[in-house]
Amino acid sequence: MLRLCVIALALCACDQAPAGSFEPTSCTRIADIPPNYEIAYGAAMQGLFDDYATNGGSAGCVDCHFAPPPQPSGGLDLSLGVSWGHLVGVPSAADPSQVYVVPGRPEQSLLFLKVNCDEPGVGARMPFNGYGGGLLPEQQALIYDWIANGALPGTSTTVFRDGFEIRGFVP
DSSP states (O other): OHHHHHHHHHHHGGGSOOSSOOOOEEEOOOTTSOOOSOEEIIIIIHHHHHOOOOSSSOOOGGGTSSOOSSOOGGGOOOOTTTHHHHHBTOBOSSOTTSBSBOTTOGGGOHHHHHHHEEEOSSSOOSSGGGGGGOOOHHHHHHHHHHHHTTOOSSEEOSOOOTTTTSOSOOO
């Protein structure tokens, strides 16, 4: 029941107008990357948070965004088992007018802005200073697709909202 309440609260955030009046800049073009229609949160999204490196090494968001004392980097814990609840419908610690993930609205979701644009409007592009080689455009598109598909905690298999074909921001 609690999970349904959290999902309902997160979905309510979709109707909010984007907070702030900034335009992200220097964004990676992902429009030509084929969309992912079925995304399993644990394997795909948590997998990126745990290890996104494609250069044979190991680097993940959780290298900085985990909860040892005093707190995770930026106040955001992306550890296994807690990441979804810390992202979906949750205001940013750096700017509470921005929500990390607005289900169905990647262009209004700070998570997507932070991984896709050099100037996301709040803080710097992630991973910080290209840590671990940064995220590939395909990985950025996966985050976009997950959010566009409702940012579900399980497997997303729903139909994308109208206008999905135009992904990302114009560089």
